[in-house]
Amino acid sequence: MRKLIVPTAMLVSLFFLTLISCKKNEISASIQADINTPFDSALVKTFFTEHPLLKKYQGDVEKLYQKHQYHYVWYDKNGINEFGNVLYDKINSLKEEGIQNTVPYLDELDLVYDNMDDNRKPNVDNDLLNSALYFYYTETVYDGLDVSKSKEMEWYLPRKKESYVNYLDALLKDASLINKEEKGVLSQYFLLKEVLSQYRQMEKKGGWKTIVSDPKFKSYKIGDSSKTIAQIRQRLFISDDIASDSKSAIYDKTLAAGVLKYNKRSGNASSTVISKELIKDLNVPVAQRIKTLMVNMERCRWISNDVTKTKELIAINIPAYELTYFRNGKPELHSDVVVGKTMNKTVIFSAAMKYIVFAPYWNIPKSILEKEVLPGIEKNPNYLEEHDMEWNKENVRQRPGPKNSLGLIKFLFPNSNAIYLHDTPAKSLFNKEDRAFSHGCIRVAKPTELAMHILQNDKEWDKEKIEAAMNRGEETWYTLKNKIPVYIGYFTAWVDTEGIVHFYEDVYDRDEELADLLYIK
Structure with a gap:
């Protein structure tokens, strides 16, 4: 009898695996059938009536679905597609892009992605929400404030014009394209983004302390000694203007090289003299530097x-x-x-x-x-x-x-x-x-x-x-x-x-x- 137990258990397991596999195939087939069936175009208007904070993107969303003949964009046979997940991560990482906006209807989007197994079957509202937030993301990260706002800032350089409807087709085929500095964004943006990350790490570590100088101080030259010199040395080490912090209170050539480097990248005169103006500049908090980086991004x-x-x-x-x-x-x-x-x-x-x-x-x-x-x-x-x-x-x-x-x-x-x-x-x-x-x-x-x-x-x-x-x-x-x-x-x-x-x-x-x-x- 004992010899029959193992084969019987194997048969039962095989039966259940086959049953599960068949069930998955049935679900996949059902999902594929839904994907191949266009939805009612009137539902687009209904969605934006119920989501007024996204209404400015209605025109782009309509163009997108007209191009796709009102088929689902964000689903494949396994549920929400790869780029849908990439976009969700990007929307939740806007801070890395120097953006502090509150994303509209993010809680609704969270429910979709927090319950992926329950949301495998195509859903019109979920598809439209992804599409609207895709256009929200591309506008926010790639285009920034609208033209009228930039003109209020007396910015009359020509603004770039991009279409993100066709761009989505490329991203759906290859989601990694979104990480390749695409869509004509000025390459300087990505350099500032990297520096922003570095300065946020500095901020997490406490940034730099305010340099306190002697009220009688006028300037410091190489060879001078002061507690203030040690503070300046620490400050320049934190911002990578010198390679190490010896904690010395004597103004030496190593610190002088750091002062020259800092002056060069701050638009100051090329001088090793430490003045009151330089200390004032060094005392600009890391939070202010972060704000400056975000503004220039x-x-x-x-x-x-x-x-x-x-x-x-x-x-x-x-x-x-x-x-x-x-x-x-x-x-x-x-x-x-x-x-x-x-x-x-x-x-x-x-x-x-x-x-x-x-x-x-x-x-x-x-x-x-x-x-x-x-x-x-x-x-x-x-x-x-x-x-x-x-x-x-x-x-x-x-x-x-x-x-x-x-x-x-x-x-x-x-x-x-x-x-x-x-x-x-x-x-x-x-x-x-x-x-x-x-x-x-x-x-x-x-x-x-x-x-x-x-x-x-x-x-x-x-x-x-x-x-x-x-x-x-x-x-x-x-x-x-x-x-x-x-x-x-x-x-x-x-x-x-x-x-x-x-x-x-x-x-x-x-x-x-x-x-x-x-x-x-």
């Missing part, structure tokens, strides 16, 4: 990565006071710049550079004519001659030459803001940390070098000819053979090609307003 959402793929590009970052000339996506020239002062902000926009003007006249703007020139003439009859100026019909202009306020060359990209790049005789301004001094136009520290890069493939020009035209004292216009896009942007945090994050002063006080729009506290 949002700005990255507003620019398509396609801009970096142009053959040539001139980019100016206002808070960094820096111009970069790119060729084939690689930086070939960096130049310090002077931008508009707070009362005459340089506008955030783009236009195509078309002309270079050698030895330019400066046509005095009406505002400067009324506020400065005409009062000067009243006080001093020789005012125009002393400033190399002359009447030109009803206007005043400054003659070409070394005293001209535009210097010896200007670069024109016609625009309604009347902004352009130009040389300047006031070279000393480039030695200052804060360089917001102009009436709105952008003064370039390396104008000759910029002209050489722009004209490097133009056989009509070489360095000698460029310098000769600049110093001829006669205005000469040259039309570029290839128009070059000029982008004037505003980023207070930027990660360089070496992976080092740079923080810049919010010269026009734009960060806090944007943070408020993003609900970043």
